Amino acid sequence: MSGPERLGLILLLGCSVAVAEPDLARQQELSNLLKHDCGACHGLSRKGGLGPSLLAADLAGKSDEFLVATILQGRKGTAMPPWRSMLSEADALWLVKALRE
Numbered sequence: 316m317s318g319p320e321r322l323g324l325i326l327l328l329g330c331s332v333a334v335a336e337p338d339l340a341r342q343q344e345l346s347n348l349l350k351h352d353c354g355a356c357h358g359l360s361r362k363g364g365l366g367p368s369l370l371a372a373d374l375a376g377k378s379d380e381f382l383v384a385t386i387l388q389g390r391k392g393t394a395m396p397p398w399r400s401m402l403s404e405a406d407a408l409w410l411v412k413a414l415r416e
């Protein structure tokens with residue numbers, strides 16, 4: 316295999332790891348986080364509070380990328396904090412999918 320090809324393969328493998336679903340134990344932790352930590356601002360049933368409603372219908376027009384970026388980076392100048400130190404990109408994507416259900 317030549318250099319550039321091998322690099323492509325490594326990048327490909329790296330990507331599939333980055334988007335792999337969190338395992339079941341992690342999914343449980345994320346569900347708890349969503350209910351308690353996110354729920355503190357967005358409401359226990361996600362209908363909103365200090366933060367906006369996160370019901371599936373409210374997120375319908377917004378892309379996964381946009382919502383994942385919001386979760387990881389927070390929104391400057393608002394109460395939405397960045398979660399990058401606690402959540403991986405795969406975690407944030409899992410949360411977005413959970414919110415859409």
Ligand code: HEC
Pocket residue numbers: 348349352353354355356357365366367369373374377382385386390393394395396398410
């Ligand atoms: C301290 C309060 C607070 C906490 C805790 C919080 N949020 Fe937020 N969140 C906000 C606020 C306020 C906004 C609205 C920001 C704005 O005005 O654009 C927001 C916006 C969002 C948005 C964008 C919604 C949209 O319609 O664009 C998402 C998604 C989101 N939060 C997810 C989460 C998740 C997931 C967690 C838990 C990991 C969380 N938030 C925890 C306050 C919070």
